[in-house]
Amino acid sequence: MLIRILQDIALMGGIGVILALILVLAQRWLSNYGEVTININGKRDLTVTGGETLLTSLGDKQIFIPSACGGRGTCGACKCQILDGGGPILPTEKPLLTKQEMGDNVRLACQVKVKSDIKIQIPDEIFNIRRFHSVIEEILDYTYDIKGVTFKLSEGQTIDFKAGQYVQLETKPYGKVKQKVMRAYSISSKPEIKDRIQLIVRLVPEGICTTWVHNQLKVGDEVDFTGPYGDFYLRDTDADIIFVAGGSGSAPIKSMLEHLREVGTKRKMTYFFGARTVKDLYLEEEMRDFEEYFDDFEYVPVLSHADETDNWQGKTGFVMPYFKEAIRDPKNTEAYLCGSPGMIAAVTKSLINDYGIAEEKIYYDSFG
Ligand SMILES: Cc1cc2nc3c(=O)[nH]c(=O)nc-3n(C[C@H](O)[C@H](O)[C@H](O)COP(=O)(O)OP(=O)(O)OC[C@H]3O[C@@H](n4cnc5c(N)ncnc54)[C@H](O)[C@@H]3O)c2cc1C
Ligand code: FES
Incomplete structure (x- = not known):
């Protein structure tokens, strides 16, 4: 009797393992889109590995679409027009798109997966957004929950921005946070200073990036960010x-x-x-x-x-x-x-x- 029960358990276990293997293989096969092409503004072709979001695929090729919420589908900053491909508009995109935008096939780059060739239209300014490498030069305690952090750019790097624009800071894994995240921070220093920027960061309880900035970052640490982004900048008028x-x-x-x-x-x-x-x-x-x-x-x-x-x-x-x-x-x-x-x-x-x-x-x- 006992032998029979053990045989049954072994059989069930075996079937479980085989099913799991089939599932993994099927998943691999289904998500293997091979190489696909992103055509930008009818001029430039990028070859990427299919399956990633449009935002990530472009970022991997050093083309940085604004993404104030770090790709969580909540800010709408990553909107871009898709001329061909991209599949149907997803439920996660609809709350952030107007009827007109949906008609023009404007999509959220952080939600669209690049599974086959795709043609997109993006403003030329986006090509000015770059990745920067920096070293933390100074950390000031402005209040009990607000710090001013100065990032000195790597030798030879300079940043051009308009007063009011922001950058996207890239965190590093720490403690229980295993993934890196991107978060938007407005530049608080003046645009005339081009070899360093200051950011002002308020601690959000349980916030991934702000906890990292407040509790982990030290002078001398190396940090990457992209930018500059945004159309919140000082208008040159006399108003x-x-x-x-x-x-x-x-x-x-x-x-x-x-x-x-x-x-x-x-x-x-x-x-x-x-x-x-x-x-x-x-x-x-x-x-x-x-x-x-x-x-x-x-x-x-x-x-x-x-x-x-x-x-x-x-x-x-x-x-x-x-x-x-x-x-x-x-x-x-x-x-x-x-x-x-x-x-x-x-x-x-x-x-x-x-x-x-x-x-x-x-x-x-x-x-x-
Ligand atoms: C264009 C732009 C510019 C920005 N500039 C600055 C800046 O100069 N300085 C600055 O400190 N922040 C700025 N922010 C906010 C910043 O991007 C982050 O959202 C914020 O610092 C929280 O990040 P986190 O990773 O610590 O929190 P998360 O891990 O993203 O969030 C943790 C939890 O806190 C909630 N939460 C997120 N943000 C806030 C908030 N601000 N207040 C209360 N609850 C919140 C979330 O809903 C979540 O439940 C800017 C945002 C945008 C869109
Ligand atoms: S990055 Fe915020 S909605 Fe896409």
């Missing part, structure tokens, strides 16, 4: 400016202000910085220096959760009610907003409805 930021959203505003100091400006500028309490304020000295330097610049910190221990004499609550004093002519005012999606939505609504600023003059980068 008045309202800057609004919260948390680490001051990074691109700092870059814009440093750039304006470099090139000179007579523009009227007001910077509203929203923070919870006094301990969330930083770059205060730099902002007071800007006030001294520029003809018409005011820095307005506004605290939403100040209590008596803060001993705060300044402005409190939401930032929006204070815009009134800063807007002298809505038709000649631009707004640059940076921070959480909630803040951007609330401020945009108020600028349009309460202050009459045209939507097309409101520029923003949402950190969500």
Whole structure:
């Protein structure tokens, strides 16, 4: 009897192993797409191994499509037009595509798998995005959860960007995090400095990249990033400016202000910085220096959760009610907003409805 039971177990085990083998072989066979061609803008052919996403396949060939969410299908930054191939639009893409985009076969490069030859159309600026190798030069503690990190580029490398643009930082595996991830960070240093950049990184609890930056990175470590990306940059006009930021959203505003100091400006500028309490304020000295330097610049910190221990004499609550004093002519005012999606939505609504600023003059980068 016992021998019979053991025989049955052995038989079942054997069948299990054979089935698993068949499954692995089938998977290999099914996902073996061989070499496929990506044709770009009708000019250039790239030969890649099929099966990867369009974003990864292009990245492997040093063509970097913006991907603010690191390929998670949540930001929509990786949109590109597919002229031929790519299969049907996936359910994961639909929430981020407009009807018009779907009609034009605009797709999310992070979701489309390259399984056969494909033809795509991408803007020429994308060819200017490069990979950089750097060494950490300085790490500053701006607040208890915000650090300023300076990345010195490898010998001979220089970066050209517009004040306000961002890079994608590439983490390294650490602790229980086995994979590397890419995350977007706005450049906080001025574009006139080309051999190093500074980023301002706020710690997100349990966040993969920010925990790595805050707890693992040391001066002297080597880090790769790609960039520059984004259309959130300072427009070269003489319009008045309202800057609004919260948390680490001051990074691109700092870059814009440093750039304006470099090139000179007579523009009227007001910077509203929203923070919870006094301990969330930083770059205060730099902002007071800007006030001294520029003809018409005011820095307005506004605290939403100040209590008596803060001993705060300044402005409190939401930032929006204070815009009134800063807007002298809505038709000649631009707004640059940076921070959480909630803040951007609330401020945009108020600028349009309460202050009459045209939507097309409101520029923003949402950190969500
Ligand atoms: C264009 C752009 C520019 C950006 N610039 C900056 C910058 O200059 N400085 C900066 O600090 N960040 C910036 N961000 C945000 C940054 O890209 C990351 O999303 C953020 O640092 C979290 O990364 P993580 O890997 O640590 O967290 P993840 O591992 O991605 O997330 C962990 C968890 O936290 C949640 N989460 C993610 N981000 C936030 C957040 N900001 N607040 C609260 N919860 C969050 C996620 O939903 C998830 O549940 C920018 C984002 C964009 C799109
Ligand atoms: S990279 Fe963010 S949606 Fe594709």
